[in-house]
Amino acid sequence: MIKLRRGLSKDAVLLRPIAEGAPHPSGFAGRQGQVLELSPGERWIGADHAATATEWEGVGAACIAAAGRAPRVALDARELPAHFAVGLGVGAVLRAWRFEILKARRAPGPRRLELLVDDPAALADAWARAEARLSGVLLARELVAEPANRLTPKEFARRLRGLESDGIEVEEFGRPALRRLGAGGILAVGGGSAVPPRIVVLRWKGGFRAPPVAFVGKGLCFDTGGISIKGAAGMEAMRADMAGAAACAGAMLALARRKSPCPAVAILAIAENMTSGSAYRPGDVLRMMSGRTVEVVDTDAEGRLVLADALHLAVTRFRPQAVLDLATLTGSVITALGHHRAGLFHNDAALGAAVAAAGEAVGERLWPLPIGGRHREELNSDIADLRQCVPDGTRFVSDASNAAAFLREFVGTLPWAHLDIAGMDTAETDDLLAAKGTPTGFGVRLLDALVERHFEDPHRV
Amino acid sequence: MLDIAFSKPALPKAGALVLLIAEGAAPEGLAAQLDTEMEGGLTRALEAASFKGRKGQSVTLWAPVVTVTKLLVVGMGPLAGLDAEKLGGGIYPQVSGETQCTVAADGLSAAQAAAIGMGAALRAYRFDRYRTTEKAEDKPKLDKITVLAADPSGAKAAHAPMKAVAQGVFLTRDLVSEPPNVLFPAEFADRCKELTKLGLEVEVLGPKEMRKLGFGALLGVAQGSINEARMVVMRWNGLSGGKKKAEKPVCFIGKGVTFDTGGISIKPAGGMEDMKWDMAGAGTVTGLMAALAGRKAKCDVVGLIGLVENMPGDNAQRPGDVVTSASGQTIEVINTDAEGRLVLADVIHYAIEKYDPKLMVDLATLTGAIIVALGHEHAGLFSNDEELAARILAAGLATGEAAWRMPLGEAYDKQIKSDIADMKNVGGGRAGGSITAAQFIQRFVQGRPWAHLDIAGTAWSSKDAPIIPKGATAYGVRMLDRLVADHYEG
Structure with a gap:
C-alpha cells in the first residue's frame, strides 16, 4: 500500500506537509487546502492546525490530490509523531485508491506511495495495524465499486469465500437452506432475480471464548426497487446498495488481519431486487424467519426485509453480546442528515454512545435519530403483524425512523445499533478521503475501532 | 376557556363526579365515603369491571346516588411518576357532555390537583368560531370543573400561573387555526396590540420602517402579496419594569408566514391548505409572551415576529434574485419556497x-425535511450553545414538548455557498435540508447563544392527544415558558 522509507527515492515527487512558518513569497502560508509547487520534484501542502490523526489523514489525502500526474510520490512524515505519520499514510492510501480493472488504460497519477519517516522500524507495528484496517476498507470499496452485472449475489458470495485465506470461516445459506430456515423476507426480495439470494456468515474466532460481536449487513447487489420500481434517473447508483454488507466484510478482514482477540461474526444478507414474473408484490404478506408476518407495502423498501x-439469524444462532447492522437503507436519512453523517439508531444507550464515539474517532461520523412510539405505531397492519413501511404518497414520512422501528422488532432485547449509511457509501465531494464519485468504504474503520475500543478485553465480557 | 375551581373534599350536590384511584389501591377518602353511602356498591362495581386502577382504565356508573348523575372512576396507574396534566386531559372528553363536574383529587398534592385542572382546560380547547350550524347537542356542555383538593387554596395558587400559560397556549392555537384570509400580517399585528392590556409593550413596524432598516430579505418574500408585511416587537419588562436594564433580555423570534404558497416556486396543490399554519413560530412567540406577561414572569423578554404572506404575483420574488439582508449579507434566492429563513x-x-x-x-x-428526519413527536433543535440546548431539551421533557438535537457543522454550511452572493437560500438538493436551513440562520446570529426550533412536524396534530386536541398544538409555548421559569427569572 505504502512503503515506509528513510530517504527519498530518486524519481519520487516529494509531498511535504507544511504546518506553519513564515509566509512564502507565493502567498503559500501552510493553510489547509493550500498547495505550492515548489519545484518539479517537490510540492508543499498546507497542514496548519492539523492536530488529530483524522486531520492528518485529511492532509495525506490532500497530498495525493495535489500530486497531479506524478506516478511515484513520497509523503514527508519525518519529525511527525507516530500517530500523525500513520494518519498521513492512511489518508494517502485511501485517496490514491482507484477502481481501474475495467479500464483499458489507467489514468495517470500516484500509484507507488512512500512514506518518509525517521525510523521505519519504529513505525512498523503501528503501520501494520493501520494497514490491516486499510485492507478492510479497500475490500469494501472494491465490492461497492463493482457493477451489478459482475458482482451478482453468487459472485459476491464467491469473493467472500476468499476471506478463508485470512482465517475467516465462511458459511453460505443458499435458497434451499433459506427455505428450510423459513427466511421469507430475503427469499421474497431475491425472488425476482435470476440469481437467487443467500445469506453468508463470516466468523472470526478471536482469542478468547465469549459471545461474539455481530455485524449484520444489507447486501443488495442491485436494487431496481422491484415492482415499486425506482425512477430511471440515478438508478445506476443502486449498484452500491450492498455497501452495508461490504463494510461488514471489510471489518471482518480488518479484525482478521490484525489478529483481533475479539470473536466476531458477520451475517450478510445478499440479494438482487429485480422486477420479473416471480417478483414479490405490494400487498404480499411474508412470513419472516422469526415467524412474524409482514405486509409488503412498497417493494423498494426491501432492505429492512x-x-x-439476517438479524433474527444473528440473534438466535450466535446470542451475540452486541449487534450492529449497517445498511444503505433509506432516502429519508439523506434528507435528514445529508452526506456528512450517517443515521444512528439503537436500543441501548451505552452501545449507542460507544458506536458514535468510535465514529468520531475515525472520522466516520454519525448522528443519533429517534425511534418514537409513533414510528412503531405507523407500522401497524390490518392484515399482518406489522407492515414494512408507511405507504408512499403520505407527505414527509420519517422513513429512516420507521425502518429502525421495524428492525427493532427482530432484534429482541440484545444491545443493538443500526447505522443507516445511505448517502455515505459514495463520496459526494472531492475534499474527502475518497475522490468524488468513488466508494468510501464507510463503516469499516468505525466497526474495527469500536471492537478495538470496547470488545477486546476478555474480562469485560 | 374551561373554568377550573377548587374546593374542599365533599360529595357534590349535583352533576358528575370523577374519582381517581391509584393502581392496586382501594377507594379512600371521598371514594370510601361514597362507597359507604352506596352500601359497598362502588367496591362491587369496580370488582365486577375488573378495575385495577391501571392508567387508562375507567368505569362509569349512572346515578349511583341521588346527588350524582354520573360517576366516573379513573385509574391513575402507579402514583410515582403520575402525569397529572395528562390525567386531567384524559378525563375531560369523558365528562364534556355533562353540565357540572367535580373531580375528587383529595388524595393528591395541591400541585397535582392544579395540574389536573390545567390538563382538562388544555384538552377542552376548541376552535369553533366558524361553525355556524353546529347543533347545540353536539357542542360540549361543560364549562367548569371543580377539583376537590385537601388544600384548595394551595391548589388555586398553584393553578393561577398555569391558567396564564393556558391562555397563552389558547392565543397561539387561535392564531394558528385562523384561516389565512382572516389572519394576514396586519390583522396578526392588530391582535398582538391587544396584548398591551396584559402589560406588554407592543410595537408594530410596517414596510416603510422595515425598508429604512434595510430588511431586504423579509421584504423580498412579502413583495408578491397585496397584504403588506409587518414586524411586531413585544416587550415584557418583568424584571426591570422598563427602567434601566439590569440584565440583557432573552429574545424569542418567530417565523410568521401567514400563508405560504411557495411563491413563484409554487407548492403542489395537495395539502397546501396546511400552509395557513406556516406562521406557527410567530403564533407561538405571541402566545408565549402572553403567558409570561399573564403570570408576571420576573424577567425581561422580547418577542419579535416577522409577518409576511408568500404569494406568487406580478411583483413576486423570483428564483435567481439576489437580496441584501439587514445585516448587509447578500442572499441568492434559489427557491422562493425557502422563505422562512429569509x-x-x-x-x-x-x-x-x-x-x-x-x-x-x-x-x-x-x-x-425535519418531518422526514424526526416525525411528529420531536421538534428539531439546533444550537451553537451546549448549555442552552441542554436546558431546552430538559424543558421539553418536563412539559411533554420534546425536542431532538440535530447537528450543525462546516460541511453543511458549505452547501449554501453561492456563486454570486454571500449565500444561497437552499443547500442544493434535499440532502440535510433542515440542517442547511439552520446553517443559514446561524449566519445571522453573530455568534450569540442561539437555538433554533424547527417545528414543522409538531405545530399541528392530525389526532387528539391527552392535553392537545387535534389541530394547532401551540408546541413551544409551555416548553419555553418552562425554560424561562427554570433559568431566567428573578
Missing part, C-alpha cells in the same frame, strides 16, 4:  | 442590534 431475517 | 434573517439581525440579547431562541415551521 432482508435485514430482518 | 424572514428570520432580518428579524434576528434586528433583535441583536436593538436589544443585545443574552440569548435567542427562534421558532419556525421551517422545513419538510
Whole structure:
C-alpha cells in the first residue's frame, strides 16, 4: 500500500506537509487546502492546525490530490509523531485508491506511495495495524465499486469465500437452506432475480471464548426497487446498495488481519431486487424467519426485509453480546442528515454512545435519530403483524425512523445499533478521503475501532 | 376557556363526579365515603369491571346516588411518576357532555390537583368560531370543573400561573387555526396590540420602517402579496419594569408566514391548505409572551415576529434574485419556497442590534425535511450553545414538548455557498435540508447563544392527544415558558 522509507527515492515527487512558518513569497502560508509547487520534484501542502490523526489523514489525502500526474510520490512524515505519520499514510492510501480493472488504460497519477519517516522500524507495528484496517476498507470499496452485472449475489458470495485465506470461516445459506430456515423476507426480495439470494456468515474466532460481536449487513447487489420500481434517473447508483454488507466484510478482514482477540461474526444478507414474473408484490404478506408476518407495502423498501431475517439469524444462532447492522437503507436519512453523517439508531444507550464515539474517532461520523412510539405505531397492519413501511404518497414520512422501528422488532432485547449509511457509501465531494464519485468504504474503520475500543478485553465480557 | 375551581373534599350536590384511584389501591377518602353511602356498591362495581386502577382504565356508573348523575372512576396507574396534566386531559372528553363536574383529587398534592385542572382546560380547547350550524347537542356542555383538593387554596395558587400559560397556549392555537384570509400580517399585528392590556409593550413596524432598516430579505418574500408585511416587537419588562436594564433580555423570534404558497416556486396543490399554519413560530412567540406577561414572569423578554404572506404575483420574488439582508449579507434566492429563513434573517439581525440579547431562541415551521428526519413527536433543535440546548431539551421533557438535537457543522454550511452572493437560500438538493436551513440562520446570529426550533412536524396534530386536541398544538409555548421559569427569572 505504502512503503515506509528513510530517504527519498530518486524519481519520487516529494509531498511535504507544511504546518506553519513564515509566509512564502507565493502567498503559500501552510493553510489547509493550500498547495505550492515548489519545484518539479517537490510540492508543499498546507497542514496548519492539523492536530488529530483524522486531520492528518485529511492532509495525506490532500497530498495525493495535489500530486497531479506524478506516478511515484513520497509523503514527508519525518519529525511527525507516530500517530500523525500513520494518519498521513492512511489518508494517502485511501485517496490514491482507484477502481481501474475495467479500464483499458489507467489514468495517470500516484500509484507507488512512500512514506518518509525517521525510523521505519519504529513505525512498523503501528503501520501494520493501520494497514490491516486499510485492507478492510479497500475490500469494501472494491465490492461497492463493482457493477451489478459482475458482482451478482453468487459472485459476491464467491469473493467472500476468499476471506478463508485470512482465517475467516465462511458459511453460505443458499435458497434451499433459506427455505428450510423459513427466511421469507430475503427469499421474497431475491425472488425476482435470476440469481437467487443467500445469506453468508463470516466468523472470526478471536482469542478468547465469549459471545461474539455481530455485524449484520444489507447486501443488495442491485436494487431496481422491484415492482415499486425506482425512477430511471440515478438508478445506476443502486449498484452500491450492498455497501452495508461490504463494510461488514471489510471489518471482518480488518479484525482478521490484525489478529483481533475479539470473536466476531458477520451475517450478510445478499440479494438482487429485480422486477420479473416471480417478483414479490405490494400487498404480499411474508412470513419472516422469526415467524412474524409482514405486509409488503412498497417493494423498494426491501432492505429492512432482508435485514430482518439476517438479524433474527444473528440473534438466535450466535446470542451475540452486541449487534450492529449497517445498511444503505433509506432516502429519508439523506434528507435528514445529508452526506456528512450517517443515521444512528439503537436500543441501548451505552452501545449507542460507544458506536458514535468510535465514529468520531475515525472520522466516520454519525448522528443519533429517534425511534418514537409513533414510528412503531405507523407500522401497524390490518392484515399482518406489522407492515414494512408507511405507504408512499403520505407527505414527509420519517422513513429512516420507521425502518429502525421495524428492525427493532427482530432484534429482541440484545444491545443493538443500526447505522443507516445511505448517502455515505459514495463520496459526494472531492475534499474527502475518497475522490468524488468513488466508494468510501464507510463503516469499516468505525466497526474495527469500536471492537478495538470496547470488545477486546476478555474480562469485560 | 374551561373554568377550573377548587374546593374542599365533599360529595357534590349535583352533576358528575370523577374519582381517581391509584393502581392496586382501594377507594379512600371521598371514594370510601361514597362507597359507604352506596352500601359497598362502588367496591362491587369496580370488582365486577375488573378495575385495577391501571392508567387508562375507567368505569362509569349512572346515578349511583341521588346527588350524582354520573360517576366516573379513573385509574391513575402507579402514583410515582403520575402525569397529572395528562390525567386531567384524559378525563375531560369523558365528562364534556355533562353540565357540572367535580373531580375528587383529595388524595393528591395541591400541585397535582392544579395540574389536573390545567390538563382538562388544555384538552377542552376548541376552535369553533366558524361553525355556524353546529347543533347545540353536539357542542360540549361543560364549562367548569371543580377539583376537590385537601388544600384548595394551595391548589388555586398553584393553578393561577398555569391558567396564564393556558391562555397563552389558547392565543397561539387561535392564531394558528385562523384561516389565512382572516389572519394576514396586519390583522396578526392588530391582535398582538391587544396584548398591551396584559402589560406588554407592543410595537408594530410596517414596510416603510422595515425598508429604512434595510430588511431586504423579509421584504423580498412579502413583495408578491397585496397584504403588506409587518414586524411586531413585544416587550415584557418583568424584571426591570422598563427602567434601566439590569440584565440583557432573552429574545424569542418567530417565523410568521401567514400563508405560504411557495411563491413563484409554487407548492403542489395537495395539502397546501396546511400552509395557513406556516406562521406557527410567530403564533407561538405571541402566545408565549402572553403567558409570561399573564403570570408576571420576573424577567425581561422580547418577542419579535416577522409577518409576511408568500404569494406568487406580478411583483413576486423570483428564483435567481439576489437580496441584501439587514445585516448587509447578500442572499441568492434559489427557491422562493425557502422563505422562512429569509424572514428570520432580518428579524434576528434586528433583535441583536436593538436589544443585545443574552440569548435567542427562534421558532419556525421551517422545513419538510425535519418531518422526514424526526416525525411528529420531536421538534428539531439546533444550537451553537451546549448549555442552552441542554436546558431546552430538559424543558421539553418536563412539559411533554420534546425536542431532538440535530447537528450543525462546516460541511453543511458549505452547501449554501453561492456563486454570486454571500449565500444561497437552499443547500442544493434535499440532502440535510433542515440542517442547511439552520446553517443559514446561524449566519445571522453573530455568534450569540442561539437555538433554533424547527417545528414543522409538531405545530399541528392530525389526532387528539391527552392535553392537545387535534389541530394547532401551540408546541413551544409551555416548553419555553418552562425554560424561562427554570433559568431566567428573578
